[in-house]
Amino acid sequence: MQNLNSESLFERSKKIVPGGVHSPVRSFKGMDQAPIFFKKAEGAYLTSVEGKSYVDFCQSFGPLILGHRDPEVQEAVLEMIDTAWTFGACEPYSLELAEWISEELPWMEKLRFVSSGTEAVMSALRVARAATGRSKILKFDGCYHGHVDSLLVQAGSGLAGEASSSSAGVPAETAQQTLVIPLDSEEKLESVFAREGSQIAAVIIEPLPANYGLLEQRKEFLQKVCAVAKKHGTLVIFDEVISGFRVALGGMVEVTGLIPDLVTYGKIIGGGFPVGCYGGRKDLMDLVAPLGPVYQAGTLSANPVGMRAGLVTLKKMKRENGWVKLHERTQAFSLALQKGFAKNSLDLQVENFASLFWIHNSAGAKIRTVEKIPTNQAPSFKKLFLKGLKNGIYLAPNAYEVGFVSLAHSAEILAESAQKIIEAACE
Protein backbone atom coordinates (compact mmCIF):
# COMPACT_ATOMS: atom_id res chain seq x y z
CA MET A 1 0.00 0.00 0.00
CA GLN A 2 3.07 2.26 0.12
CA ASN A 3 3.23 5.12 -2.39
CA LEU A 4 -0.06 4.30 -4.07
CA ASN A 5 -2.08 7.03 -5.64
CA SER A 6 -5.64 7.05 -6.91
CA GLU A 7 -4.84 8.30 -10.44
CA SER A 8 -2.35 5.55 -11.21
CA LEU A 9 -4.56 2.87 -9.66
CA PHE A 10 -7.46 4.08 -11.81
CA GLU A 11 -5.27 3.93 -14.94
CA ARG A 12 -4.30 0.35 -14.05
CA SER A 13 -7.89 -0.56 -13.28
CA LYS A 14 -9.22 0.84 -16.56
CA LYS A 15 -7.00 -1.64 -18.44
CA ILE A 16 -8.79 -4.68 -17.04
CA VAL A 17 -12.12 -3.52 -15.60
CA PRO A 18 -14.82 -1.76 -17.70
CA GLY A 19 -14.45 1.95 -16.95
CA GLY A 20 -12.09 1.00 -14.15
CA VAL A 21 -14.91 0.22 -11.72
CA HIS A 22 -17.08 -2.67 -10.60
CA SER A 23 -20.24 -0.56 -10.36
CA PRO A 24 -20.80 2.52 -12.55
CA VAL A 25 -21.64 5.06 -9.85
CA ARG A 26 -18.17 4.62 -8.32
CA SER A 27 -16.52 6.07 -11.42
CA PHE A 28 -16.82 9.82 -10.63
CA LYS A 29 -18.34 10.17 -14.11
CA GLY A 30 -18.63 13.83 -15.07
CA MET A 31 -16.50 14.95 -12.12
CA ASP A 32 -13.32 15.51 -14.17
CA GLN A 33 -11.18 13.64 -11.73
CA ALA A 34 -10.19 10.04 -11.10
CA PRO A 35 -12.16 8.28 -8.39
CA ILE A 36 -10.48 8.17 -5.01
CA PHE A 37 -9.16 4.75 -4.06
CA PHE A 38 -9.65 4.03 -0.38
CA LYS A 39 -7.53 1.72 1.70
CA LYS A 40 -9.23 1.85 5.08
CA ALA A 41 -12.44 2.80 6.84
CA GLU A 42 -13.51 3.30 10.42
CA GLY A 43 -16.70 4.70 11.92
CA ALA A 44 -17.67 7.81 9.98
CA TYR A 45 -14.32 8.02 8.17
CA LEU A 46 -12.66 6.77 5.02
CA THR A 47 -8.92 6.92 4.38
CA SER A 48 -7.64 7.19 0.82
CA VAL A 49 -4.58 5.32 -0.42
CA GLU A 50 -2.79 8.68 -0.23
CA GLY A 51 -3.58 8.80 3.50
CA LYS A 52 -6.18 11.60 3.41
CA SER A 53 -9.16 11.24 5.71
CA TYR A 54 -12.76 11.97 4.68
CA VAL A 55 -16.06 12.06 6.54
CA ASP A 56 -18.04 9.46 4.63
CA PHE A 57 -21.62 10.40 3.73
CA CYS A 58 -21.94 7.54 1.29
CA GLN A 59 -21.44 4.64 3.71
CA SER A 60 -21.24 2.14 0.87
CA PHE A 61 -24.56 3.52 -0.46
CA GLY A 62 -26.48 2.68 2.67
CA PRO A 63 -25.67 -0.67 4.27
CA LEU A 64 -23.47 0.73 7.03
CA ILE A 65 -26.06 2.26 9.33
CA LEU A 66 -23.68 1.81 12.28
CA GLY A 67 -20.73 3.18 10.32
CA HIS A 68 -17.63 1.34 9.16
CA ARG A 69 -16.30 -1.60 11.15
CA ASP A 70 -18.62 -1.27 14.10
CA PRO A 71 -16.84 -3.18 16.91
CA GLU A 72 -19.85 -5.40 17.73
CA VAL A 73 -20.39 -6.32 14.12
CA GLN A 74 -16.68 -6.92 13.67
CA GLU A 75 -16.61 -9.27 16.65
CA ALA A 76 -19.57 -11.27 15.34
CA VAL A 77 -18.03 -11.49 11.89
CA LEU A 78 -14.65 -12.64 13.22
CA GLU A 79 -16.36 -15.21 15.43
CA MET A 80 -18.34 -16.48 12.44
CA ILE A 81 -15.28 -16.68 10.23
CA ASP A 82 -13.60 -18.69 12.95
CA THR A 83 -16.50 -21.12 12.75
CA ALA A 84 -17.31 -21.34 9.04
CA TRP A 85 -17.92 -18.91 6.21
CA THR A 86 -20.27 -20.89 4.03
CA PHE A 87 -22.07 -24.21 4.32
CA GLY A 88 -24.24 -24.50 1.22
CA ALA A 89 -26.45 -26.38 3.66
CA CYS A 90 -28.86 -25.64 6.49
CA GLU A 91 -27.50 -23.72 9.49
CA PRO A 92 -29.02 -21.84 12.42
CA TYR A 93 -27.56 -18.37 11.65
CA SER A 94 -29.97 -17.41 8.88
CA LEU A 95 -32.84 -18.89 10.89
CA GLU A 96 -32.04 -16.56 13.77
CA LEU A 97 -32.11 -13.51 11.48
CA ALA A 98 -35.26 -14.70 9.67
CA GLU A 99 -37.09 -15.25 12.96
CA TRP A 100 -35.98 -11.88 14.32
CA ILE A 101 -37.20 -10.07 11.20
CA SER A 102 -40.48 -11.91 11.07
CA GLU A 103 -41.16 -11.17 14.73
CA GLU A 104 -40.35 -7.46 14.40
CA LEU A 105 -42.01 -7.03 11.00
CA PRO A 106 -45.27 -8.99 11.16
CA TRP A 107 -45.97 -8.46 7.45
CA MET A 108 -42.92 -10.63 6.71
CA GLU A 109 -44.85 -13.84 7.27
CA LYS A 110 -42.31 -15.77 5.22
CA LEU A 111 -39.06 -14.64 3.65
CA ARG A 112 -36.10 -15.82 1.62
CA PHE A 113 -32.52 -14.51 1.79
CA VAL A 114 -30.59 -13.85 -1.42
CA SER A 115 -27.29 -12.08 -2.09
CA SER A 116 -28.30 -8.63 -3.39
CA GLY A 117 -31.15 -6.18 -3.71
CA THR A 118 -31.34 -6.89 -7.44
CA GLU A 119 -31.86 -10.58 -6.77
CA ALA A 120 -34.53 -9.82 -4.19
CA VAL A 121 -36.46 -7.66 -6.66
CA MET A 122 -36.06 -10.13 -9.53
CA SER A 123 -37.38 -12.94 -7.35
CA ALA A 124 -40.31 -10.94 -5.99
CA LEU A 125 -41.38 -10.11 -9.55
CA ARG A 126 -41.25 -13.80 -10.48
CA VAL A 127 -43.46 -14.69 -7.51
CA ALA A 128 -45.93 -11.95 -8.44
CA ARG A 129 -46.13 -13.15 -12.03
CA ALA A 130 -46.61 -16.75 -10.91
CA ALA A 131 -49.27 -15.81 -8.37
CA THR A 132 -51.33 -13.70 -10.77
CA GLY A 133 -50.68 -15.50 -14.04
CA ARG A 134 -50.05 -12.04 -15.54
CA SER A 135 -46.87 -10.78 -17.15
CA LYS A 136 -46.81 -6.97 -16.98
CA ILE A 137 -45.13 -4.94 -14.27
CA LEU A 138 -45.79 -1.29 -13.44
CA LYS A 139 -42.96 0.90 -12.17
CA PHE A 140 -42.46 4.62 -11.55
CA ASP A 141 -40.08 6.95 -13.32
CA GLY A 142 -37.26 7.83 -10.90
CA CYS A 143 -37.42 4.61 -8.89
CA TYR A 144 -34.45 2.26 -9.21
CA HIS A 145 -34.82 -1.41 -8.45
CA GLY A 146 -31.44 -2.86 -9.34
CA HIS A 147 -30.23 -4.06 -12.70
CA VAL A 148 -32.88 -6.68 -13.40
CA ASP A 149 -33.69 -6.67 -17.16
CA SER A 150 -37.39 -5.92 -16.88
CA LEU A 151 -36.80 -2.85 -14.69
CA LEU A 152 -33.99 -1.29 -16.72
CA VAL A 153 -36.61 0.66 -18.59
CA GLN A 154 -37.58 4.25 -19.12
CA ALA A 155 -40.81 5.95 -20.03
CA GLY A 156 -41.44 5.56 -23.75
CA SER A 157 -42.52 8.35 -26.05
CA GLY A 158 -45.79 6.73 -27.14
CA LEU A 159 -48.84 5.78 -25.09
CA ALA A 160 -48.68 6.85 -21.45
CA GLY A 161 -47.04 4.06 -19.53
CA GLU A 162 -45.22 2.49 -22.46
CA ALA A 163 -41.56 1.75 -21.77
CA SER A 164 -38.35 1.21 -23.69
CA SER A 165 -35.15 -0.31 -22.36
CA SER A 166 -32.72 2.05 -20.65
CA SER A 167 -29.78 -0.30 -21.12
CA ALA A 168 -28.36 -1.97 -24.19
CA GLY A 169 -28.83 -5.72 -24.03
CA VAL A 170 -32.37 -5.62 -22.68
CA PRO A 171 -34.65 -7.11 -25.34
CA ALA A 172 -37.46 -4.83 -26.52
CA GLU A 173 -39.93 -7.65 -25.77
CA THR A 174 -38.79 -7.63 -22.14
CA ALA A 175 -39.07 -3.85 -21.87
CA GLN A 176 -42.57 -4.02 -23.33
CA GLN A 177 -43.67 -6.09 -20.35
CA THR A 178 -42.99 -3.10 -18.10
CA LEU A 179 -45.09 0.03 -17.87
CA VAL A 180 -43.61 3.26 -16.51
CA ILE A 181 -45.55 6.22 -15.14
CA PRO A 182 -44.47 9.33 -13.21
CA LEU A 183 -44.51 9.41 -9.43
CA ASP A 184 -47.09 11.54 -7.63
CA SER A 185 -49.78 11.30 -10.32
CA GLU A 186 -53.06 9.69 -9.28
CA GLU A 187 -54.38 10.52 -12.71
CA LYS A 188 -51.70 8.58 -14.60
CA LEU A 189 -52.05 5.73 -12.15
CA GLU A 190 -55.80 5.49 -12.69
CA SER A 191 -55.48 5.71 -16.45
CA VAL A 192 -52.79 3.02 -16.80
CA PHE A 193 -54.84 0.67 -14.62
CA ALA A 194 -58.04 1.48 -16.51
CA ARG A 195 -56.28 0.51 -19.72
CA GLU A 196 -54.11 -2.43 -18.69
CA GLY A 197 -55.04 -3.33 -15.11
CA SER A 198 -56.08 -6.89 -15.90
CA GLN A 199 -52.59 -7.63 -17.27
CA ILE A 200 -50.49 -6.10 -14.51
CA ALA A 201 -49.02 -8.69 -12.14
CA ALA A 202 -47.37 -6.21 -9.80
CA VAL A 203 -46.78 -2.57 -9.17
CA ILE A 204 -43.34 -1.97 -7.70
CA ILE A 205 -42.37 1.24 -5.94
CA GLU A 206 -39.70 2.61 -3.66
CA PRO A 207 -42.09 3.98 -1.02
CA LEU A 208 -39.39 6.55 -0.34
CA PRO A 209 -37.74 7.05 -3.73
CA ALA A 210 -34.07 7.67 -2.93
CA ASN A 211 -32.21 6.79 -6.11
CA TYR A 212 -32.92 9.88 -8.18
CA GLY A 213 -32.71 12.50 -5.53
CA LEU A 214 -34.92 12.11 -2.50
CA LEU A 215 -38.45 12.24 -3.87
CA GLU A 216 -40.66 11.92 -0.81
CA GLN A 217 -44.14 10.83 -1.83
CA ARG A 218 -47.45 12.01 -0.38
CA LYS A 219 -49.02 9.35 1.80
CA GLU A 220 -52.26 9.75 -0.18
CA PHE A 221 -50.41 8.81 -3.35
CA LEU A 222 -48.95 5.66 -1.78
CA GLN A 223 -52.42 4.81 -0.44
CA LYS A 224 -53.84 5.25 -3.90
CA VAL A 225 -51.20 2.95 -5.42
CA CYS A 226 -52.18 0.22 -2.96
CA ALA A 227 -55.92 0.77 -3.39
CA VAL A 228 -55.94 0.86 -7.20
CA ALA A 229 -53.70 -2.20 -7.40
CA LYS A 230 -55.95 -4.13 -5.04
CA LYS A 231 -59.03 -3.20 -7.05
CA HIS A 232 -57.42 -4.68 -10.17
CA GLY A 233 -56.00 -7.85 -8.56
CA THR A 234 -52.44 -6.51 -8.94
CA LEU A 235 -49.88 -7.23 -6.22
CA VAL A 236 -48.00 -4.38 -4.54
CA ILE A 237 -44.25 -4.70 -4.00
CA PHE A 238 -42.54 -2.14 -1.79
CA ASP A 239 -38.86 -2.00 -2.68
CA GLU A 240 -37.28 -1.10 0.65
CA VAL A 241 -33.70 -1.94 -0.27
CA ILE A 242 -32.70 1.59 0.83
CA SER A 243 -35.54 2.59 3.17
CA GLY A 244 -35.88 -0.75 4.95
CA PHE A 245 -34.30 -0.69 8.44
CA ARG A 246 -33.13 2.85 7.56
CA VAL A 247 -36.07 5.20 8.08
CA ALA A 248 -37.39 3.08 10.97
CA LEU A 249 -36.99 -0.54 12.05
CA GLY A 250 -40.00 -1.38 9.89
CA GLY A 251 -38.99 0.97 7.07
CA MET A 252 -41.69 2.76 5.12
CA VAL A 253 -44.24 0.06 5.92
CA GLU A 254 -43.99 1.19 9.53
CA VAL A 255 -43.89 4.88 8.62
CA THR A 256 -46.93 4.78 6.35
CA GLY A 257 -48.89 1.92 7.91
CA LEU A 258 -49.42 0.54 4.40
CA ILE A 259 -48.89 -3.19 4.06
CA PRO A 260 -47.83 -4.38 0.61
CA ASP A 261 -48.09 -7.97 -0.59
CA LEU A 262 -44.33 -8.38 -0.94
CA VAL A 263 -41.34 -6.38 0.27
CA THR A 264 -37.72 -6.41 -0.85
CA TYR A 265 -34.81 -5.56 1.43
CA GLY A 266 -31.02 -5.38 1.06
CA LYS A 267 -28.16 -3.19 2.24
CA ILE A 268 -28.61 -2.83 6.06
CA ILE A 269 -30.02 -6.34 6.39
CA GLY A 270 -26.54 -7.73 5.70
CA GLY A 271 -24.65 -5.24 7.88
CA GLY A 272 -22.27 -4.43 5.00
CA PHE A 273 -22.07 -7.93 3.49
CA PRO A 274 -23.88 -9.04 0.32
CA VAL A 275 -27.40 -9.90 1.46
CA GLY A 276 -30.86 -9.28 0.04
CA CYS A 277 -34.24 -10.53 1.15
CA TYR A 278 -37.74 -10.79 -0.22
CA GLY A 279 -40.85 -11.82 1.58
CA GLY A 280 -44.33 -10.97 2.72
CA ARG A 281 -47.59 -12.84 2.43
CA LYS A 282 -47.22 -16.49 3.37
CA ASP A 283 -49.50 -17.73 0.58
CA LEU A 284 -47.29 -15.95 -1.97
CA MET A 285 -43.97 -17.05 -0.50
CA ASP A 286 -45.23 -20.65 -0.40
CA LEU A 287 -45.08 -20.53 -4.19
CA VAL A 288 -41.26 -20.51 -3.97
CA ALA A 289 -39.26 -23.71 -4.59
CA PRO A 290 -38.89 -26.28 -3.13
CA LEU A 291 -42.40 -25.83 -1.73
CA GLY A 292 -43.91 -24.32 -4.85
CA PRO A 293 -43.31 -23.96 -8.59
CA VAL A 294 -41.35 -20.66 -8.60
CA TYR A 295 -37.68 -21.51 -8.95
CA GLN A 296 -35.16 -19.35 -7.11
CA ALA A 297 -31.82 -20.45 -5.68
CA GLY A 298 -28.34 -19.22 -4.72
CA THR A 299 -24.98 -20.88 -3.96
CA LEU A 300 -24.11 -18.30 -1.30
CA SER A 301 -27.67 -17.34 -0.29
CA ALA A 302 -28.04 -16.61 3.44
CA ASN A 303 -24.29 -16.50 3.79
CA PRO A 304 -23.62 -16.87 7.53
CA VAL A 305 -21.15 -13.98 7.74
CA GLY A 306 -23.76 -11.57 6.35
CA MET A 307 -26.46 -13.15 8.51
CA ARG A 308 -24.47 -12.52 11.68
CA ALA A 309 -23.45 -9.00 10.62
CA GLY A 310 -27.07 -8.18 9.78
CA LEU A 311 -28.53 -9.50 13.00
CA VAL A 312 -25.96 -7.79 15.23
CA THR A 313 -26.49 -4.52 13.32
CA LEU A 314 -30.26 -4.64 13.70
CA LYS A 315 -30.18 -5.67 17.35
CA LYS A 316 -27.74 -2.87 18.17
CA MET A 317 -29.89 -0.33 16.34
CA LYS A 318 -32.93 -1.44 18.32
CA ARG A 319 -31.10 -1.55 21.67
CA GLU A 320 -29.65 1.93 21.19
CA ASN A 321 -32.82 3.48 19.88
CA GLY A 322 -30.68 4.13 16.84
CA TRP A 323 -33.41 5.28 14.48
CA VAL A 324 -34.52 8.11 16.76
CA LYS A 325 -30.94 9.25 17.37
CA LEU A 326 -30.13 9.16 13.68
CA HIS A 327 -33.24 11.05 12.77
CA GLU A 328 -32.52 13.80 15.31
CA ARG A 329 -28.87 14.15 14.32
CA THR A 330 -29.59 14.19 10.59
CA GLN A 331 -32.35 16.74 11.04
CA ALA A 332 -30.00 19.03 13.01
CA PHE A 333 -27.30 18.53 10.35
CA SER A 334 -29.73 19.32 7.52
CA LEU A 335 -30.98 22.41 9.33
CA ALA A 336 -27.42 23.62 9.91
CA LEU A 337 -26.70 23.20 6.21
CA GLN A 338 -29.91 24.92 5.22
CA LYS A 339 -29.22 27.87 7.52
CA GLY A 340 -25.63 28.16 6.30
CA PHE A 341 -26.73 28.10 2.66
CA ALA A 342 -29.39 30.76 3.32
CA LYS A 343 -27.04 32.97 5.35
CA ASN A 344 -24.57 32.98 2.49
CA SER A 345 -27.32 33.53 -0.10
CA LEU A 346 -26.49 30.23 -1.76
CA ASP A 347 -28.97 28.70 -4.14
CA LEU A 348 -28.95 25.30 -2.37
CA GLN A 349 -31.63 23.35 -0.51
CA VAL A 350 -31.50 20.27 1.68
CA GLU A 351 -34.09 17.53 1.56
CA ASN A 352 -34.09 15.30 4.64
CA PHE A 353 -35.97 12.15 5.57
CA ALA A 354 -34.82 10.17 8.63
CA SER A 355 -31.06 9.63 8.16
CA LEU A 356 -31.11 10.40 4.43
CA PHE A 357 -30.40 13.78 2.92
CA TRP A 358 -30.05 15.26 -0.53
CA ILE A 359 -28.67 18.63 -1.56
CA HIS A 360 -30.27 20.26 -4.58
CA ASN A 361 -30.83 23.73 -5.90
CA SER A 362 -34.54 24.02 -6.43
CA ALA A 363 -36.09 26.68 -4.24
CA GLY A 364 -39.65 25.80 -5.22
CA ALA A 365 -42.11 23.34 -3.70
CA LYS A 366 -41.01 19.90 -2.52
CA ILE A 367 -39.63 17.81 -5.37
CA ARG A 368 -41.66 14.65 -5.81
CA THR A 369 -41.03 13.78 -9.46
CA VAL A 370 -38.02 13.50 -11.71
CA GLU A 371 -39.10 16.32 -14.00
CA LYS A 372 -39.12 18.79 -11.11
CA ILE A 373 -35.40 18.29 -10.49
CA PRO A 374 -33.61 21.43 -11.74
CA THR A 375 -31.69 20.94 -14.97
CA ASN A 376 -28.52 22.43 -13.49
CA GLN A 377 -28.44 19.90 -10.63
CA ALA A 378 -25.41 18.07 -12.06
CA PRO A 379 -23.05 21.05 -12.60
CA SER A 380 -24.07 22.62 -9.32
CA PHE A 381 -23.43 19.36 -7.43
CA LYS A 382 -20.09 18.80 -9.18
CA LYS A 383 -18.76 22.06 -7.80
CA LEU A 384 -19.90 21.26 -4.28
CA PHE A 385 -18.64 17.67 -4.47
CA LEU A 386 -15.12 18.57 -5.64
CA LYS A 387 -14.70 21.39 -3.13
CA GLY A 388 -16.13 19.12 -0.44
CA LEU A 389 -13.44 16.54 -1.21
CA LYS A 390 -10.77 19.18 -0.67
CA ASN A 391 -12.35 19.88 2.74
CA GLY A 392 -12.38 16.19 3.67
CA ILE A 393 -16.05 15.49 2.90
CA TYR A 394 -16.99 12.46 0.82
CA LEU A 395 -20.50 12.72 -0.62
CA ALA A 396 -21.80 9.98 -2.94
CA PRO A 397 -20.13 10.92 -6.26
CA ASN A 398 -23.29 11.69 -8.19
CA ALA A 399 -25.75 14.59 -8.20
CA TYR A 400 -28.77 12.31 -7.85
CA GLU A 401 -27.53 10.06 -5.06
CA VAL A 402 -28.67 10.72 -1.51
CA GLY A 403 -26.37 11.12 1.51
CA PHE A 404 -26.39 8.55 4.31
CA VAL A 405 -25.76 9.32 7.97
CA SER A 406 -24.66 6.51 10.28
CA LEU A 407 -24.69 6.12 14.03
CA ALA A 408 -20.93 6.67 13.92
CA HIS A 409 -21.57 10.24 12.76
CA SER A 410 -21.65 11.97 16.15
CA ALA A 411 -23.35 15.35 16.60
CA GLU A 412 -19.84 16.88 16.69
CA ILE A 413 -18.74 15.23 13.45
CA LEU A 414 -21.96 16.37 11.81
CA ALA A 415 -21.67 19.96 13.03
CA GLU A 416 -18.08 20.16 11.79
CA SER A 417 -19.03 18.55 8.47
CA ALA A 418 -21.92 20.97 7.96
CA GLN A 419 -19.47 23.83 8.38
CA LYS A 420 -17.06 22.30 5.85
CA ILE A 421 -19.85 21.70 3.32
CA ILE A 422 -21.07 25.30 3.69
CA GLU A 423 -17.48 26.55 3.24
CA ALA A 424 -17.13 24.35 0.14
CA ALA A 425 -20.35 25.77 -1.27
CA CYS A 426 -19.14 29.34 -0.65
CA GLU A 427 -15.78 28.89 -2.41
Ligand SMILES: Cc1ncc(COP(=O)(O)O)c(C=O)c1O
Ligand atom coordinates in the same frame (compact mmCIF):
# COMPACT_ATOMS: atom_id res chain seq x y z
C1 LIG B 1 -34.37 0.63 -4.02
C2 LIG B 1 -33.33 -0.30 -4.55
N1 LIG B 1 -33.67 -1.49 -5.05
C3 LIG B 1 -32.77 -2.36 -5.51
C4 LIG B 1 -31.43 -2.06 -5.51
C5 LIG B 1 -30.42 -3.03 -6.01
O1 LIG B 1 -29.68 -3.54 -4.94
P1 LIG B 1 -28.22 -4.16 -5.21
O2 LIG B 1 -27.34 -3.04 -5.63
O3 LIG B 1 -27.84 -4.76 -3.88
O4 LIG B 1 -28.39 -5.20 -6.26
C6 LIG B 1 -31.01 -0.81 -5.00
C7 LIG B 1 -29.59 -0.44 -5.00
O5 LIG B 1 -29.19 0.64 -4.75
C8 LIG B 1 -31.98 0.08 -4.51
O6 LIG B 1 -31.64 1.28 -4.02
